[in-house]
Amino acid sequence: MMLIPFMTAGFPTVETFWKNLKELDENGADIIEIGVPFSDPVADGPVIEAASMKALENGVTLESILEGLRQRKGQFKAKLVLMGYLNPFLQYGFERLAKESQEIGIYGFIIPDLPLDEDAPYRKQLSACGIHLIALVAPNTSLERMKAYAEVATGYVYVISVLGITGVRSEFPPDLSDTLRRARKAFRIPLALGFGFSSPEQLDAIPVADRPDAIIFGSALIRHISAGLPVADFMRRWVGKV
Amino acid sequence: MRKGYFGDFGGCFVPESLVPPLQELEAAMAKFLPDPQFQAELSDLLCNYAGRETPLTFCPTLSKRLGLNLYLKREDLLHTGAHKVNNTLGQALLAKRMGKTSLLAETGAGMHGVATAAAAARLGLTCRIFMGADDVIRQAANVRRMKLLGTEVIAVESGTRTLKDAINAALREWVVTQKTTHYCFGTAAGPHPFPLLVRDFQCVIGRETRQQMLDRTGRLPDAVVACVGGGSNAIGMFHPFVDDPSVRIIGVEAGGTGEPGCYHSAALGRGTPGVLHGEYTMLLQDRNGQIEPSHSVSAGLDYPGVGPEHAMLQATKRAEYHPVIDRQALAAFQALCHEEGIIPALESSHALAWVLDNPGQFAKGANVVVNLSGRGDKDMDIIRKELGI
Ligand SMILES: Cc1ncc(COP(=O)(O)O)c(C=O)c1O
Numbered sequence: 001m002m003l004i005p006f007m008t009a010g011f012p013t014v015e016t017f018w019k020n021l022k023e024l025d026e027n028g029a030d031i032i033e034i035g036v037p038f039s040d041p042v043a044d045g046p047v048i049e050a051a052s053m054k055a056l057e058n059g060v061t062l063e064s065i066l067e068g069l070r071q072r073k074g075q076f077k078a079k080l081v082l083m084g085y086l087n088p089f090l091q092y093g094f095e096r097l098a099k100e101s102q103e104i105g106i107y108g109f110i111i112p113d114l115p116l117d118e119d120a121p122y123r124k125q126l127s128a129c130g131i132h133l134i135a136l137v138a139p140n141t142s143l144e145r146m147k148a149y150a151e152v153a154t155g156y157v158y159v160i161s162v163l164g165i166t167g168v169r170s171e172f173p174p175d176l177s178d179t180l181r182r183a184r185k186a187f188r189i190p191l192a193l194g195f196g197f198s199s200p201e202q203l204d205a206i207p208v209a210d211r212p213d214a215i216i217f218g219s220a221l222i223r224h225i226s227a228g229l230p231v232a233d234f235m236r237r238w239v240g241k242v
Numbered sequence: 243m244r245k246g247y248f249g250d251f252g253g254c255f256v257p258e259s260l261v262p263p264l265q266e267l268e269a270a271m272a273k274f275l276p277d278p279q280f281q282a283e284l285s286d287l288l289c290n291y292a293g294r295e296t297p298l299t300f301c302p303t304l305s306k307r308l309g310l311n312l313y314l315k316r317e318d319l320l321h322t323g324a325h326k327v328n329n330t331l332g333q334a335l336l337a338k339r340m341g342k343t344s345l346l347a348e349t350g351a352g353m354h355g356v357a358t359a360a361a362a363a364r365l366g367l368t369c370r371i372f373m374g375a376d377d378v379i380r381q382a383a384n385v386r387r388m389k390l391l392g393t394e395v396i397a398v399e400s401g402t403r404t405l406k407d408a409i410n411a412a413l414r415e416w417v418v419t420q421k422t423t424h425y426c427f428g429t430a431a432g433p434h435p436f437p438l439l440v441r442d443f444q445c446v447i448g449r450e451t452r453q454q455m456l457d458r459t460g461r462l463p464d465a466v467v468a469c470v471g472g473g474s475n476a477i478g479m480f481h482p483f484v485d486d487p488s489v490r491i492i493g494v495e496a497g498g499t500g501e502p503g504c505y506h507s508a509a510l511g512r513g514t515p516g517v518l519h520g521e522y523t524m525l526l527q528d529r530n531g532q533i534e535p536s537h538s539v540s541a542g543l544d545y546p547g548v549g550p551e552h553a554m555l556q557a558t559k560r561a562e563y564h565p566v567i568d569r570q571a572l573a574a575f576q577a578l579c580h581e582e583g584i585i586p587a588l589e590s591s592h593a594l595a596w597v598l599d600n601p602g603q604f605a606k607g608a609n610v611v612v613n614l615s616g617r618g619d620k621d622m623d624i625i626r627k628e629l630g631i
Contacts, residue, residue, distance in 0.1 A: 039532040040406065040518060042413045043257040049400060061530045086255055087517045091531030113255045113517065138259035140420070145261075163259055165414045 001211070001242045003028055003235070004192055006083065006218035008035035008051040009068075010060030012225060017055075018068060020231045022075070027232045028239035029078045031156075031192075033110060033216065036062055036084030043112040045167030047219040051226075062092050069104045079107035081134065086114050086122075094122060098129040108132035108155045116149055123152060132156075139163050139179045146186035156190040159183050159212060161197075168219045169196035177210045184210075192216050200241040215242065246434025249557055251550035254434040256520045260413065263420040266340070268435045274339045275442065287331045291364065292321040294328075294446065298454040298611070303581040308601040313463070314594075314614040315451050317475065318586060324616030325447060325475040326357035330426055332443035334361035337424035344368045344423040348412040350377055350405035350471070351542035351589065352384025353616055354428035359393035361426075369393040372411040374404035377541050384620050402535045405545045409519050429472025431549035433520025437477075441551065444478025451611055452482055459609055465490035468613040469593040470510065470563065471542050473549035475615035481551075484560060493552060494596045496538030497565030505537035509548040510556050510563040518546070524553045539568035539624060540588035542616075570595040572628055575618065587616030588624065 005024050010017050024032055037052035037060055044052070062084070069080065082101070089097055089111065101109075108131055114122060116135070123133045132155030137146050140163060149157075159180060162173050183191050194216030196202075203211060217238075224234045246252050254264060274280045288294040296319050301312040317325040330347075337345060345362045348371070349355030355371040362369035371388055375397040378385055388395050401407035409432070416425045430440040448466070455463050466483055468476035470493040483489040498506030506512070506526075513524040518533055526534040526546035536546040555561035566574075571588055574595035578584050586594065593612050597604075604610055618625070625631055 039401065040410055042410050042519075043259075043417075045414075046400070053401075056532060063530070085517075087525075087527070087533075088531035090516055091527065091529065112257050113520070115254070115256060115258050115261050117261070118253055118255055136258045138257075140262045141258060142262075160259060163420070164418050 002030040002190070002192070002214035003238055004031045004033060004214050004216040005029050005221050006033040006035060006216060007221060007225070008037055008048065008055050009065045010037065010055035010058045011051040011222070012054060014058055014060065020225065023231045024235065025076045025078045027235035029235065030214065031079045031081055031107065033081045033083045034065065036065060036082055036088055038085040038088055041085060043165055045165040045219060047168070047222050048166050051222050062088050066100055066104060073104055081108045081110060082106055083110040086111050095125055098125045098131060101131055102129035106131055108134050110134045110136065110158060112136060116145070127154070134158050136160060137183055139173065139175055143182045143186060146182055150186045150188070153187065153189060156192050156214065157183060157187050158216065159191050159193045161193055161195045164195065166195055166219055168198045168223065172196065172202060172205055177207060180206070180210045180212060190214055194218065200238055203242055248437070248551045248554035251521070251523050251553040252434060252437060253522050254520060255517045255522065256433045257417065259417045263416065264433055264435065270336060270340045271435060271439055274336055280335065280339065284332055284335055287335070288328065288446065292327045292331060293319060295450050296320060298451060298458065301582045304577065304598070308598065309606050310601060310604050310608045310610055312597065313609065313611045314584070315447060315479065315611055316614055317447060318584070318590065318614045318617035322353070322357045322360050323619060324353040324357065324587065325444060325478065326354045326428065327360065328446055328478065329428070329440050329443040329474060330354070330357040330361040333424065333426045333439070334365045334367060337367060337426070338365055340424060342367070342422060342424040344370070344419065345426045346370050346412055346415055346419060346423050347426040347428055348372050348405065348408035349428060350374070350408065350544060351540065352377065352381040352388070352620060353542060355393070355395070356384050356387045356391070358426050359388045359391035362393065363391045370415070371395050372398050372408040372415070374402070374408045375399045376403040377405065380624060381541055381620055382623065404541070406533065429474040429549060430477045430551060431472040431519065431521060431523070431547060437521070437549050437551055440474050441477045441481055444474050445481050447475065447478040447613060448480065448482030451479065455609065455611065462486055462489050463611045464608040465492055465604060465610045466613070467492045467494065467593045467597055467610065469494050469543060469589045469615060470548060470552060471545050471589060473552045475613055477549060477551055479613045480555070480561060491555065491561035492596065493561055493563040494593045495563055495565050496540060496543035496592055497567040498537045500567035500569060505535055506565065507536040507538045507543050507545055508565045509546060510552060511565050521550050523547055523550045539571060539628065540592065542587070542589040543592065564596055566592045566595045570599055574598050576629070584614070585618040586614055587618050588621045590615045
């Protein structure tokens with residue numbers, strides 16, 4: 001199973017973030033989602049929101065993130081995905097962002113406040129640059145709607161495990177298997193399950209046939225980083241266990 | 243026009259998990275709003291519970307001073323003290339039709355919170371209100387009113403601790419509670435279909451004003467004026483006049499303390515387009531797209547965005563929007579108390595202030611209607627602090 005850690009850029013400090021990014025890459029991350037901080041992260045729980053606020057205090061901007069990635073171009077084995085809310089991307093200039101991301105070698109974008117009904121112009125600009133716009137689906141996304149996403153989705157699919165915001169949870173909801181089965185039926189590309197992961201044992205609750213192709217962990221990693229612990233230790237809990 | 247858009251503005255920029263409840267709401271609007279039974283029930287609530295129709299009050303003293311005919315649309319006389327109840331009764335009734343058992347809402351000044359709490363109590367729904375922690379302090383009387391009405395008030399400590407953060411918190415909660423809960427959004431902003439839904443329920447203001455002016459003066463007003471926070475009282479007044487080119491439409495935004503570089507809430511006058519709270523609209527933001535803190539002496543105008551229809555009315559030049567600073571609003575507040583015996587909300591005082599400070603903008607003897615969106619009782623703590631009374 002692929003491992004996809006999420007980490008807010010510039011958290012807890014700018015230097016530590018870049019060091020951690022390298023360390024994640026060297027310790028089993030297949031894809032790394034880099035959070036672009038926003039002042040009003042409506043899909044996020046307190047852990048990621050606080051990390052965003054800290055990053056903004058540290059002076060992090062989309063521009064500085066892209067610059068840092070440009071300087072480190074070609075240094076990562078993992079695919080890099082930028083995850084952030086639409087407005088900072090819009091203000092940067094979406095076309096310019098797509099072009100520069102292509103030069104840097106960004107694999108994809110996740111934009112939580114850009115659902116299917118609004119994403120067409122943005123998806124077009126990204127795909128013209130060979131960049132994926134990752135679809136997000138939730139427990140309340142119907143099969144029909146997943147199929148509509150599947151018509152345009154590329155890269156992988158972000159399957160949200162619970163009707164809720166990001167954050168560590170001890171258990172998954174009972175309808176998780178249903179969500180995963182619908183997604184499997186609708187999509188031909190890999191399914192990545194996110195929201196709530198804190199330990200590999202949580203996967204045991206999901207029937208083997210329904211399990212995703214990748215798991216995403218954000219809040220648990222951010223908490224680990226906040227405690228001042230090395231990200232390599234965090235990755236060791238997962239590599240080879242799932 | 244694209245669905246959910248007003249010109250270039252509007253849309254539905256929300257997490258995927260909020261798309262189904264918004265679609266459910268849109269379907270319910272199509273099904274229930276045209277239903278005569280629904281309209282009859284709403285009309286009964288508005289008349290016999292909330293106190294419609296509201297009077298149109300002529301202001302003799304101020305009119306004389308200004309050289310024009312100043313009328314006030316008295317939404318301040320409604321039950322719970324502001325126009326907000328037009329919307330909350332409508333949404334609460336719709337929520338019942340949808341089979342929901344709870345309401346959830348954000349509030350800034352607390353007026354929408356109180357109006358939601360009252361509608362919930364009246365219609366037998368439970369209610370939770372999110373309010374920025376700073377607003378909980380500056381509008382403490384409204385917090386007590388909500389609690390008396392049986393509503394739980396949750397103080398939001400994140401971000402700028404005002405309305406914008408209360409909306410973030412309410413949206414997050416709605417993701418979790420959407421099955422049983424209707425999000426009773428408080429202004430004509432946010433993701434589609436809220437700008438349409440709230441406008442629909444607030445248009446009663448403009449429709450009544452139109453008829454009252456025709457009855458009283460035999461013609462349409464020369465200008466209608468309203469304060470703009472998110473834009474619900476204003477769009478309710480403006481929308482029924484949009485197709486009457488002789489009627490000048492004037493929105494008034496909060497200009498904050500007024501010194502250069504001060505925080506303010508003039509998203510239309512000084513903002514730039516972007517996406518916040520589910521809509522593409524005019525926003526106060528920095529060059530990196532981070533939302534900037536807003537400020538106004540009136541908590542109800544203290545918001546860094548604005549409803550998409552106002553952004554369109556500004557872009558097409560059908561309406562004009564002007565800033566009024568805290569000091570002007572406080573002076574207008576006092577003038578209305580002294581000269582006409584009416585204690586207005588500080589929000590509404592902004593609309594009044596623009597007319598009082600710009601009589602030269604109107605022809606002599608022009609008929610000008612200011613929407614008095616609310617009463618000032620809630621503002622007594624601020625007034626005591628600002629005016630030492
Ligand atoms: C009395 C009053 N007027 C105006 C407003 C501003 O809201 P809107 O622009 O939606 O009318 C508020 C908001 O709390 C209010 O309480």
